[in-house]
Amino acid sequence: MTDVRAPHADPLADPQRDQLADPLADPDEQEAGRPASADFGLADWARWAWRQLTSMRIALILLFLLALGSVPGSMLPQEGTNPAGVAQYFTSHPALAPLLNHLGLFNVFGAPWFAAIYLLLFASLVGCVVPRTFRLAGSARTLPPRAPRYLTRLPRSAEYASALPPGQAAEVAAKVLAGRGFRLRRPAADAADGDWVSAEKGYLREVGNLLFHLALLGVLVSVALGGLFGYKADRLLIQGQSFADTPIGLDEFYPGRFVTSNDLPPFSITLDQFDASYIASGAQRGQPSAFDAQVSYTATPAGPVRTDHIEVNKPLSVDGAKVYLIGHGYAPVFKVTDARGQVVYDQATPFISGASGNFLSEGVVKVTDAQPQQLGFSGIFVPTAVEVGGVLESVFPAADNPVVSLIAYAGNLGVNSGVPQSVYQMDTTGMQRLTADPQVLAPGQSLKLPGGQGTITFTGYQQWVSLAITHDPGQLPALICGMAALGGLLLSFMVRRRRVFVRARARETGSTVQVGGLARTDASGGFEAEFASLAAELRSAHDQAVPSHPSAPSAHDQAIRHEGE
Amino acid sequence: MFKTKRRLVVLGAAVLAAAALVIVLVAGWAGSGHRDVTDVDGNASAVLYTAGHQPLAPDFTATTLTGAKLNFAAYRGQVVVLNFWGSWCGPCREEAPTLAVAAEQYKSAGVDFLGVDVRDTTASAEAFTRNFGITYPSVSDAGSVITLDFTSVVPIAGTPTTLVIDRTGHIAGAVFGPTTMGELTAMLAKVTGQAA
Numbered sequence: 001m002t003d004v005r006a007p008h009a010d011p012l013a014d015p016q017r018d019q020l021a022d023p024l025a026d027p028d029e030q031e032a033g034r035p036a037s038a039d040f041g042l043a044d045w046a047r048w049a050w051r052q053l054t055s056m057r058i059a060l061i062l063l064f065l066l067a068l069g070s071v072p073g074s075m076l077p078q079e080g081t082n083p084a085g086v087a088q089y090f091t092s093h094p095a096l097a098p099l100l101n102h103l104g105l106f107n108v109f110g111a112p113w114f115a116a117i118y119l120l121l122f123a124s125l126v127g128c129v130v131p132r133t134f135r136l137a138g139s140a141r142t143l144p145p146r147a148p149r150y151l152t153r154l155p156r157s158a159e160y161a162s163a164l165p166p167g168q169a170a171e172v173a174a175k176v177l178a179g180r181g182f183r184l185r186r187p188a189a190d191a192a193d194g195d196w197v198s199a200e201k202g203y204l205r206e207v208g209n210l211l212f213h214l215a216l217l218g219v220l221v222s223v224a225l226g227g228l229f230g231y232k233a234d235r236l237l238i239q240g241q242s243f244a245d246t247p248i249g250l251d252e253f254y255p256g257r258f259v260t261s262n263d264l265p266p267f268s269i270t271l272d273q274f275d276a277s278y279i280a281s282g283a284q285r286g287q288p289s290a291f292d293a294q295v296s297y298t299a300t301p302a303g304p305v306r307t308d309h310i311e312v313n314k315p316l317s318v319d320g321a322k323v324y325l326i327g328h329g330y331a332p333v334f335k336v337t338d339a340r341g342q343v344v345y346d347q348a349t350p351f352i353s354g355a356s357g358n359f360l361s362e363g364v365v366k367v368t369d370a371q372p373q374q375l376g377f378s379g380i381f382v383p384t385a386v387e388v389g390g391v392l393e394s395v396f397p398a399a400d401n402p403v404v405s406l407i408a409y410a411g412n413l414g415v416n417s418g419v420p421q422s423v424y425q426m427d428t429t430g431m432q433r434l435t436a437d438p439q440v441l442a443p444g445q446s447l448k449l450p451g452g453q454g455t456i457t458f459t460g461y462q463q464w465v466s467l468a469i470t471h472d473p474g475q476l477p478a479l480i481c482g483m484a485a486l487g488g489l490l491l492s493f494m495v496r497r498r499r500v501f502v503r504a505r506a507r508e509t510g511s512t513v514q515v516g517g518l519a520r521t522d523a524s525g526g527f528e529a530e531f532a533s534l535a536a537e538l539r540s541a542h543d544q545a546v547p548s549h550p551s552a553p554s555a556h557d558q559a560i561r562h563e564g565e
Numbered sequence: 566m567f568k569t570k571r572r573l574v575v576l577g578a579a580v581l582a583a584a585a586l587v588i589v590l591v592a593g594w595a596g597s598g599h600r601d602v603t604d605v606d607g608n609a610s611a612v613l614y615t616a617g618h619q620p621l622a623p624d625f626t627a628t629t630l631t632g633a634k635l636n637f638a639a640y641r642g643q644v645v646v647l648n649f650w651g652s653w654c655g656p657c658r659e660e661a662p663t664l665a666v667a668a669e670q671y672k673s674a675g676v677d678f679l680g681v682d683v684r685d686t687t688a689s690a691e692a693f694t695r696n697f698g699i700t701y702p703s704v705s706d707a708g709s710v711i712t713l714d715f716t717s718v719v720p721i722a723g724t725p726t727t728l729v730i731d732r733t734g735h736i737a738g739a740v741f742g743p744t745t746m747g748e749l750t751a752m753l754a755k756v757t758g759q760a761a
Contacts, residue, residue, distance in 0.1 A: 242708035246716045248649070248683055248723060249709035261720045266713055301710060335688075342695070346688035369652060369692030420655045 053120065054127035062121040069117055073108035076100065125220060129213050136210045143185045144200035146193070147501035151516030154501070156528065158515040158535040162542040166504035166511040170195035172545045173502040173513070176538055182500065195511075197502040202519075208491025211484055218481030226474030231255040231264065233469040238331045238348045239462045242270035244301075245321065245469065265319035265471065269297040272307070274463045276328060278397050286358055286397055293325050293465050310467075320471055327466035329353050330361055332381045332404050338370035338454045345370075348462040351381045352424060358394035359383045364426040365406075366413050370454060374413045376426050377456060379406040379438075392440070404441050404458050408434040408449055496520065498527055500534060513542060611740045611748040613755060619735035620718035622647070622728070625711045627704035630682060630690050635704050637679075644676045644756050645730040646749070649712060650703075651685045652693035654724045660743035661697040664727075667749050668701045674757055681706050683724055731756050 040048075052058055077085025086106050090097040104111030151157050162169050174184055174197045182199035234252040235243050243249040245264045255261075273294040279287045293310040299319045310316045316323040329352060336345035344367055351363030360382050367375040384396035385403040392405055412430035415421055439447045441458040448455050498519035504511040515535050519527035602612035614620070624638045648664060650657040668678040680703030682690045690703065706712055715721055719728060719739055729738040729752045738752040 242710075243684075244709040244713035246709060246713040246721070248712045248716075248721060261716050261722055266717065268708060268710055268713070270708070301714060338692075342692065343688045344692035345686075347686040367692075368658070369689065369696040371696070415655045416658045417655070423653065 050127065053124050054131075055124075056128065059121065059124045059128060062117060062124055065117050066114075066121060069108065069114050072100075072105045076105055076108075078109075079107040122220060122224075126217070129217050133210060133213045133217075136206055136213065140203055140206035140210065144183060144198040144499055146185065146187070147196035147198045147503050148516070149503075151501050151503050151514040154516035154518050156517035156531040158531075158539075160513055160539050160542075161507065161510060162504070162513050162539075163510040163546040164504075164542055166195040166506050168545070169504035169511050169513055169542055170197055170502060172541050173197050173504070173515075173538055174199075176534075176541045177500060177502070180534065180537075195504045199500045199502075200497070201500075202495050202497035205492050205495040205497045208488040208493075208495060211488030212492060213488075215481040215485035215488055219478055219485065222474035222478035222481055224474070225477065226256070226472040228257045229259060229263075230470070230472040230474065231259045232471075234326075235467045235469065236350055236464055237269070237271045237467055238350060238464040239271050239274050240348075242268055244268045250469070265299070265321050266301055267297055267299050267318045267321070268301070269295050269316075269318075269323065269467075271465060272296055274328060274465050276398070276463070288397070291325060291328065310465075320473070322470050324468045324470070325465055326468045329464050329466075330359060330381050330383060330399065330402075331462045331464045332363075332379075332402075333459045333461060334365050334377075335457045335459050336365070336367050336370065336375060336454060338367070338375070339373075339452055340371050342371070344375075344454075348464075350424075350464045351379075356394070359397040360392075360394040363424060365456075366415070366421075366423070366426060368413055368415055373410045373453065374415075374431075375449070375454060375456075376409040376411075376413055376428065376431055377406045378409070378426055378428075379404050381461070399461060402443060402461055405438040406435075406441065406447060406456065407438050408447065408456070410434055410449070410453050496527060498530075500531070502538065510546075513538070605738065605748050605751045610742045611738070611744070611752070613738040613752060614736060619731070619737055622730050622734050622736050623714040623718065625704075625714060627706065627711060629702045629704050630687055630694070631702070633702075635679075635702065640677060640679070640730075641734050642732050644674075644732055644753065645728075646671075646676060646678045646753070647681065647728040647730055648678065648744075649681045649683055649706075649715075649721060649724050649726045649728075651683045651724050652689040653685065656743045657725045658693075658697075660725055660727075660745075661693070661699065663744060663746050663749070665697050665699045667746060668699070671753060674753070676753060676757065677701070679703070681711050683707075683709050683712055729753065729756055 077089055079086055089106075090101075100106060104113065108114055148154070152159060164172065170186075174186065177197060177199040178184055180201070182201045183203070185198040185200075187193060187196055232252075232254045233245075233250040235250050237243055245267050247253050247261045247264075271293060275290070275292045275294075276288060277290045279285055279289050291312050294307065295310055295316065296305050296307045297316070297318060298305055308316050310323060310325045312325055315325070329350060331348035331350040333348045334345060335343065338344045345365065349363055349365050351361035353359045353361040360380060362378075362380050365375075365377040365379070367377075380392070382392050382394045382401075382403050382405070383399040384394055384401045386393050386395045386401075392403070409426075409428055409431035411432050413421075414427045414430055421427070434450055434453065435447075441447060443458055443460050446455050446457040496519045498517065500518075501514075501516045503514045503516075505514070506512075515538055517527065517531040517534070602614055602618070605611040605613055622637075624636075626634065626636045629635050646664075646667070650661075664678065671678075678701035680694075680699070680701065682703045683706045685705070685707060687705065690705070693699075694703065704711065712721060715728070719726075719736060720741075722741065725740075725743055727740040727744045727749075728736050729749075731737045737756045740748055740752075
């Protein structure tokens with residue numbers, strides 16, 4: 001009779017219970033109690049601090065602090081990405097700004113307190129994951145425990161009689177279990193605790209756990225790799241212009257700790273054409289429908305010229321770096337002649353679109369080498385201009401009716417002192433305003449400056465794109481490690497570690513076979529069925545192994561010997 | 566159990582120590598390039614490369630602001646002061662008068678000055694040279710490809726950067742940032758005297 005019983009409330013004490021317990025939980029945590037004793041030495045304090053740091057609780061707190069610390073980075077303008085915004089914040093919040101600056105809130109990701117959180121988190125994770133990895137590896141290698149004495153007390157159990165003597169019954173059971181891929185443990189040759197087999201299966205769970213933890217470490221290392229050996233850069237590129245991936249060719253350059261200018265991949269990119277299309281009618285009128293930057297590029301200075309398209313979310317990959325399209329705008333072309341009739345400025349000048357929408361853009365033109373005085377113009381570019389009550393408005397983002405509106409200045413731009421200036425801002429303190437009202441120009445129209453100071457002509461416009469260049473050598477390893485971590489986690493969730501014990505005790509003829517089974521974290525169920533089928537297979541194997549005619553004296557002898565015990 | 570925990574602490578410390586060692590080694594390796602130079606005038610922004618560590622200047626062919634073809638290889642045998650600049654660059658305006666004077670002064674000593682006009686337009690660049698009385702030629706490097714070539718041998722991080730190139734075409738000295746007459750004089754004395 002195969003008697004499959006319902007699980008008991010109290011399974012047998014398991015000598016290796018700790019290792020079978022959910023390995024994702026932190027066994028150190030329960031022990032990280034506070035020191036109480038008076039003779040708690042320096043070494044003990046250090047050990048206590050280390051245990052605290054590497055506990056899961058502290059790691060989670062640090063992770064939360066890291067997320068919290070990043071918030072001001074997105075709420076406040078940052079030195080690295082938006083120095084003009086920081087300057088503006090100082091003007092508009094004169095009392096608050098110095099305090100925030102003192103706390104490093106304008107350069108959050110470079111602030112000492114942010115680095116402290118990051119490093120502590122890193123140490124915490126390494127200190128937690130590395131020892132655990134060794135522990136898991138050890139647990140995956142240990143043999144199953146010895147078979148308990150009373151298997152019917154296990155969550156699953158079966159009992160039946162077999163004609164085979166106990167030794168042979170255990171032998172047959174071992175063969176069946178080995179055939180099912182169990183790892184076996186048999187009693188030592190000289191042991192006197194009967195005939196039994198311990199079998200364990202589901203080590204893939206531990207493998208999955210190990211994979212998860214190692215991959216987690218791999219992700220950390222990959223992120224560090226990217227931070228140390230990667231770089232980020234921005235470049236605004238006007239149609240027809242080209243640039244090389246070298247600090248001078250870049251507008252903003254944020255190298256990793258170990259990146260020198262010589263490490264950048266030496267590519268050059270030319271913007272041949274940029275097309276932006278917009279929805280022309282309906283409720284979505286003016287919304288962009290497609291962007292396409294056609295570029296030609298060389299991966300190395302002497303290399304062949306290739307062409308490609310960069311679209312939103314479709315970066316160009318060149319020599320390990322990725323070039324993303326992150327913005328675009330208009331660059332009106334101005335030609336300026338000075339009082340002496342010399343052409344002193346003739347170029348497309350990028351204007352930046354503001355909050356007023358439809359690419360109404362602002363910018364400045366600084367003519368630093370005009371004679372006898374420097375000239376400056378602050379202006380707006382309106383792609384599709386409509387005058388509403390004397391005010392220019394843009395009604396569509398495409399350049400269907402482009403005009404510029406300019407205010408002219410003459411004097412000292414303040415650039416000769418050698419202090420670098422933003423090309424998007426003009427300091428008019430040393431300048432005299434030449435035109436009382438803004439002067440509106442259509443393409444081809446000129447503005448003659450009063451007092452014979454010169455002429456400015458709005459000759460047309462170009463489009464520009466803003467490119468973000470990132471090189472992150474940790475990206476691919478991080479992806480692989482991330483996928484491995486996920487795979488390991490799934491494996492550890494889906495594979496059950498389960499044990500099956502077989503014990504054969506002698507009776508008058510043959511033996512009584514007890515089969516017991518135990519699965520940990522049987523959340524998905526299924527062990528009951530597996531155990532039932534296994535027990536049935538064991539029983540039929542035992543039945544078949546009984547010789548059909550009494551020509552097996554050895555079995556008989558053994559049965560007698562066991563009976564005598 | 567206590568023993569195991571101690572082992573874990575030791576293990577954790579060992580891992581951290583190993584990580585620190587790797588970082589120190591890599592940092593040392595990354596910083597090792599800076600020992601090939603000596604400062605000029607006690608100013609870290611102006612350096613002379615020590616003998617044997619002078620990088621060979623790359624050759625280039627380019628168009629000057631006035632539209633002529635210029636082959637840099639033709640300068641071999643001359644001492645060259647190569648200045649990377651742009652009319653848009655404030656610090657370049659600061660050093661421009663010095664360079665204009667120095668170019669005139671060193672003409673008789675066989676020192677040629679040459680500009681590399683980076684990320685600029687011809688109209689603005691010519692207005693700049695006219696304004697500061699710069700008479701030596703400049704090649705146009707709007708796409709910064711010449712700069713890219715030079716960056717592979719000298720860490721050019723921005724404009725202005727000035728290189729002093731000896732008669733064999735090797736870069737003998739470099740000024741990162743606006744140059745002064747004192748720095749130029751010290752470097753050129755070394756280079757012209759050495760080769761004389």
